[in-house]
Amino acid sequence: MQINIALCDDDEEQVKHLRKLVCKWAERKPFGVNVAEYESGEQFLFLYPDHPCGLLLLDIEMKGINGMELAKKLRSKGDMLPIVFITGFSDYMGEGYDVEALHYLLKPVNEGKLFAVLDKYAAGRERPREIAITAEEGMRHVPVDSIACIEAFGRKAQVRLDDNTAVMCSMSISEFEDLTGFIHCHRSYIVNLRQVRSITENAVILETGEEVPLSRRLRSEVNKKFIEYYTR
Numbered sequence: 001m002q003i004n005i006a007l008c009d010d011d012e013e014q015v016k017h018l019r020k021l022v023c024k025w026a027e028r029k030p031f032g033v034n035v036a037e038y039e040s041g042e043q044f045l046f047l048y049p050d051h052p053c054g055l056l057l058l059d060i061e062m063k064g065i066n067g068m069e070l071a072k073k074l075r076s077k078g079d080m081l082p083i084v085f086i087t088g089f090s091d092y093m094g095e096g097y098d099v100e101a102l103h104y105l106l107k108p109v110n111e112g113k114l115f116a117v118l119d120k121y122a123a124g125r126e127r128p129r130e131i132a133i134t135a136e137e138g139m140r141h142v143p144v145d146s147i148a149c150i151e152a153f154g155r156k157a158q159v160r161l162d163d164n165t166a167v168m169c170s171m172s173i174s175e176f177e178d179l180t181g182f183i184h185c186h187r188s189y190i191v192n193l194r195q196v197r198s199i200t201e202n203a204v205i206l207e208t209g210e211e212v213p214l215s216r217r218l219r220s221e222v223n224k225k226f227i228e229y230y231t232r
Contacts, residue, residue, distance in 0.1 A: 003031060003122060004052045004132070008038040008067070009059035009086070015039075018057055018086075018109065025115050029122070041065030045073065049138045050170075053081060054130075055102075055121050060087040071099040077138060084117055131179070133159060133169045140167065148195040148206045150176050152188040162195060164208055181229065185222050186213045193229040 007018050015037050026033035036051060038044040042064055044056075060067035071083055083099065088107040103117045129144040142159065151158045152173040159167045159176075173190060176182065181193050185204045195207050199222060203211040214222060 002034065004034045004036065004054045005118075006036045006038060006044065006048075006051075006053045006056045008041065008044045008056060008062075008070070010039055010062045011059065012039075014059065014086075014107070018114075021109065021111055021114050022057075022118070024111075025118050031122075041067065041070035044070065049134060051139075052132045052134070053139060054132055054141075055118075056081055056083045057105075058083050058085055060085055061089075068099070071101070075099050079138065080141060081139070082121060084121075131176075133167065134171055135167050135169045142167070144179060144181075145192070145194055147182075147192050148208050148210065149192065149212050150182075150190045160208075160210070162208055183222060183225050185218055186215045189213060193226060196226055199223055199226055
């Protein structure tokens with residue numbers, strides 16, 4: 001598991017302090033932690049669509065677009081990126097309910113309280129798992145178990161979900177190959193074994209009813225993995 005944490009604050013010293021704390025928290029974790037820094041709400045909005053982010057530590061009092069305005073812009077697009085507000089004032093807490101903030105931390109940020117919030121977030125990532133994908137309309141968080149299959153479209157990929165909707169993203173299919181429980185059934189397709197109903201000679205039948213091509217070369221391996229998945 002890889003966790004991508006973004007720090008958005010126009011106070012350079014505050015960013016250094018937060019990075020130091022996050023890196024200290026990450027030292028004893030069994031997963032990778034990547035930390036990105038943004039000096040303004042405008043910079044975050046501009047770069048976010050092309051940079052994976054799983055958790056945003058967001059200062060409220062910033063010049064230009066403040067943290068609350070940034071959160072509202074994300075929510076207006078349907079983006080439910082987990083946000084932890086950081087503020088020197090408790091007055092904003094009531095307003096934060098409107099944007100479903102994960103938590104509030106008051107300045108100066110207490111190490112123990114920050115670690116507790118990060119632990120809570122990390123535990124939630126495991127149950128259920130989510131993946132951040134770069135969709136055409138921006139970054140989107142998708143539960144891994146809801147993915148039925150992924151089809152390659154040149155350097156892009158289409159993620160098809162179990163509700164029969166599809167998301168075209170600017171990520172290549174190779175970026176999904178390491179997902180646990182997923183397997184190539186064709187050079188252009190990866191399927192989620194959890195979503196497989198049955199396997200025929202030439203196709204993988206998904207729970208959605210879709211038939212995904214099964215190559216002769218991969219047929220034996222797909223059958224083996226399918227059996228292992230449901231008998232383990």
